[in-house]
Amino acid sequence: MEIVKIIGIGLVTVVASMLVKPIKPEISVIISLCGGILIISQIINYALDIVEVFTNIVQKTGLDMGLLKILLKIIGVGYLTEFAASVCNDSGNTSIGDKILFAGKIIILVIALPIVTQIIEIIMEILP
Numbered sequence: 001m002e003i004v005k006i007i008g009i010g011l012v013t014v015v016a017s018m019l020v021k022p023i024k025p026e027i028s029v030i031i032s033l034c035g036g037i038l039i040i041s042q043i044i045n046y047a048l049d050i051v052e053v054f055t056n057i058v059q060k061t062g063l064d065m066g067l068l069k070i071l072l073k074i075i076g077v078g079y080l081t082e083f084a085a086s087v088c089n090d091s092g093n094t095s096i097g098d099k100i101l102f103a104g105k106i107i108i109l110v111i112a113l114p115i116v117t118q119i120i121e122i123i124m125e126i127l128p
Helices: 002-020 025-061 067-092 094-126
Strands: none
Touching: 002 025, 025 067, 067 094
């Protein structure tokens, strides 16, 4: 099971980071970052499977491929933002982590604007 491997990597990373932090805090951050990258590398195939499923849905339903791209960008920005903010928070830079989260939310809103615009246009066409 893949989740057991991921949990193992996570726990080993946390323990190693905790052991090193009192001695070399900067190395502790690197350990956490490497553990996060290892975990992400374990789930890349799952992410590719998700993209494939969404692509099949778009092809079967005839939806605009641009909408899929926007959706995947939003999901990607959300996950990357959360990951980067967590790394900042773990290293004690909560202020920077909060700013990264705020920036990610603004970017997601900007990326989603075409969808919001299309929805408003559809509603305007339906209303007399």
